[in-house]
Every structure is written in structure tokens, then in C-alpha cells.
Amino acid sequence: MSLDTRSRMIDAAVHALRHHGVAGMSFTDVLADSGGARGAIYHHFPGGKAELVTEAAVRNGAEVRARLAGLPGATPIEVVDAFLALIRPVVAESTGGSGCAVAAVALGGDGGGPLEQIAAGAFSSWIATLAERLTAAGLAAGEADGLATTLITVLEGAHVLCRAAGSLEPYERAARTIGGLVRSAGR
Numbered sequence: 001m002s003l004d005t006r007s008r009m010i011d012a013a014v015h016a017l018r019h020h021g022v023a024g025m026s027f028t029d030v031l032a033d034s035g036g037a038r039g040a041i042y043h044h045f046p047g048g049k050a051e052l053v054t055e056a057a058v059r060n061g062a063e064v065r066a067r068l069a070g071l072p073g074a075t076p077i078e079v080v081d082a083f084l085a086l087i088r089p090v091v092a093e094s095t096g097g098s099g100c101a102v103a104a105v106a107l108g109g110d111g112g113g114p115l116e117q118i119a120a121g122a123f124s125s126w127i128a129t130l131a132e133r134l135t136a137a138g139l140a141a142g143e144a145d146g147l148a149t150t151l152i153t154v155l156e157g158a159h160v161l162c163r164a165a166g167s168l169e170p171y172e173r174a175a176r177t178i179g180g181l182v183r184s185a186g187r
Contacts, residue, residue: 006044008034013056017101018093022053022108022115054118057105061122064102068129076139080151080182083130084175087155091171094162103156126152147182154178 012033016025027041030052036044045051067086073079102122109115127148134144154174161170 005034005036005040009036009040009044009052010055010059012036013052014060014101017053017056017060017104017108018098021099021104025049025053050115053105053108053115057102057115057118057122060101061118061125064122065125065129068126068133071130071133073133073137076134076137076144076147077179077182079130079133079137080147080179083151084179087158088168088171088175091155091158091162092168094159095166095168097163099159099163100156103159123152123156151178 009030012030013025015033016029020026020029027038027049030036031038031041034040041052042048045055047054068083071079071082071086073082102119105115106119106123109119127145130148130151131141131144134147135141139147154171158171158174162168
């Protein structure tokens with residue numbers, strides 16, 4: 001059993017979390033999606049489901065953070081536009097029942113336990129990374145932090161609203177509003 005198997009299993013767990021949440025994520029689905037053998041779960045994840053969910057949330061959090069760090073834009077408006085363009089296809093998947101793996105971990109934990117701490121750390125890192133991009137594009141640090149928090153809140157809220165509506169329209173309205181507010185502030 002190679003590290004590739006382990007990596008595929010983590011990717012399959014991210015997918016399962018996005019579509020079924022922590023409670024609905026099953027080893028059977030992870031194995032089927034990853035091509036792993038039954039014994040691979042406890043070989044690679046001796047801590048069982050909790051360890052696999054943790055690894056999936058950490059990986060997904062790092063992947064999102066890396067994408068945010070790479071956002072283009074020489075002005076805050078350009079960074080916001082790039083962010084909104086980046087998240088649009090991700091939120092569009094929500095209309096078909098997908099969601100955010102990190103949010104699934106935040107909601108599927110035991111209330112204040114290790115899973116929520118991992119999710120909180122991921123969200124905080126996304127906000128900090130986005131705030132760094134906004135600051136590099138000329139926004140004052142305090143304003144950048146507030147705007148970054150708002151943008152991540154829009155992302156997570158859009159997942160829920162678009163999933164419930166089965167439509168991208170809640171995201172589109174929020175994106176137009178955020179873009180308009182940033183532009184009217186002259187940022």
C-alpha cells in the first residue's frame with residue numbers, strides 16, 4: 001500500500017465530506033472512490049474515521065489557503081473580483097448538493113472538540129491569507145481583515161443558501177453587492 005493510496009483516500013474523504021458531511025461519510029464510499037482495499041483504512045489511518053476526517057480537513061484547508069495566496073490583483077477591487085471568480089464554480093457545485101469540507105467538519109464535530117478546532121484554524125488561515133493579499137494590494141490592515149472575514153463569510157453562506165435554493169442566484173446577488181460596495185468605497 002503506497003502513499004498514493006493514502007493520498008487518494010484523503011482526496012476521496014474530502015469529496016465525501018463535501019457531499020455527505022462527517023456523519024454521512026462512509027469508509028465504503030472512500031474505498032470505492034479511492035480504489036483502496038478494505039485493510040488500507042486502518043493501515044493508513046490507525047485512528048479510524050476521526051483520523052481520516054482530520055487529514056481531509058487539514059488538506060482541504062491547506063489547498064484553499066494556497067489558492068487564496070495565489071489570487072491575482074494589484075488593487076483591492078481586483079483581488080475581490082479574483083476571489084469572487086475563484087469561488088463561483090465551487091459555490092455552483094453547491095446547487096447540486098456539494099458543500100465545503102471544512103464547514104462539514106465544523107458542523108459535524110462534537111461541539112468544541114478537535115474537529116471544530118481544525119475547522120476554526122482553517123477558516124482563520126483563509127481570512128489571514130486573503131487579508132494579506134488585500135493588504136498587499138493597498139488596503140489598510142484593519143480594513144483588509146474585515147473585508148477578508150466578510151468574503152469568507154459570503155463563501156460559506158453562499159454554499160448553504162445555494163444548496164438550499166438549488167440555484168446560484170443567492171451567490172450572484174451577494175457577489176454583485178460585495179463588488180458594488182468595494183467599488184463605491186473606491187478600493
